[in-house]
Amino acid sequence: MSSFFKLDERSERINGQISFYILMLTQAALALLIAYKRYIQGLDTSYYESFSAILLLSMLSYWAARLYLSSILPVISLRKLALLYIVLVMLIEIPTFLIVGMPEPEHWYEVLYPFIGVGVILGFYAIVAHLGKRRLQKELGE
Numbered sequence: 818m819s820s821f822f823k824l825d826e827r828s829e830r831i832n833g834q835i836s837f838y839i840l841m842l843t844q845a846a847l848a849l850l851i852a853y854k855r856y857i858q859g860l861d862t863s864y865y866e867s868f869s870a871i872l873l874l875s876m877l878s879y880w881a882a883r884l885y886l887s888s889i890l891p892v893i894s895l896r897k898l899a900l901l902y903i904v905l906v907m908l909i910e911i912p913t914f915l916i917v918g919m920p921e922p923e924h925w926y927e928v929l930y931p932f933i934g935v936g937v938i939l940g941f942y943a944i945v946a947h948l949g950k951r952r953l954q955k956e957l958g959e
Contacts, residue, residue, distance in 0.1 A: 840879060847872045881945050888953035890946035898939055905935045 847868055854865040862869075884890050893901070909931040920927045 840875075844872060844875055844879075847875075877941075881941070885945050885949045885952065888949040890942070890949055892946045892950050893943065898943060902935055902939055905939075906931050909935070 851865050851868050851872065854860045854868075855862070910928075913931070
């Protein structure tokens with residue numbers, strides 16, 4: 818940060834808290850708006866899917882940045898990630914099939930959603946954890 822905007826630790830902490838609370842309130846308001854449009858107004862998802870996408874992007878990017886910059890995520894080995902992947906997919910797939918049943922042949926691709934979703938989430942976690950650890954090691958090395 819330039820010397821013109823030199824802040825002490827207390828000011829930085831207060832600015833961080835203000836930013837966190839404003840972002841949290843904005844995300845909560847957006848989530849409430851989505852719930853209102855869905856459950857109270859009974860609108861089709863096409864009316865609020867852009868709000869959902871913005872909320873998802875905002876939440877994921879906020880937590881990814883926080884986790885990356887704090888470097889608090891443990892880096893999980895590939896073997897444990899694979900085991901976690903299998904367990905999470907089974908926790909989603911088995912109850913879904915027991916409740917809903919097998920999808921129709923023309924909707925068979927829906928079976929892949931948990932496999933892809935869990936893979937994306939665990940891959941995202943692994944990348945952020947690895948980059949955060951690398952960033953911390955680089956900072957400690959300087």
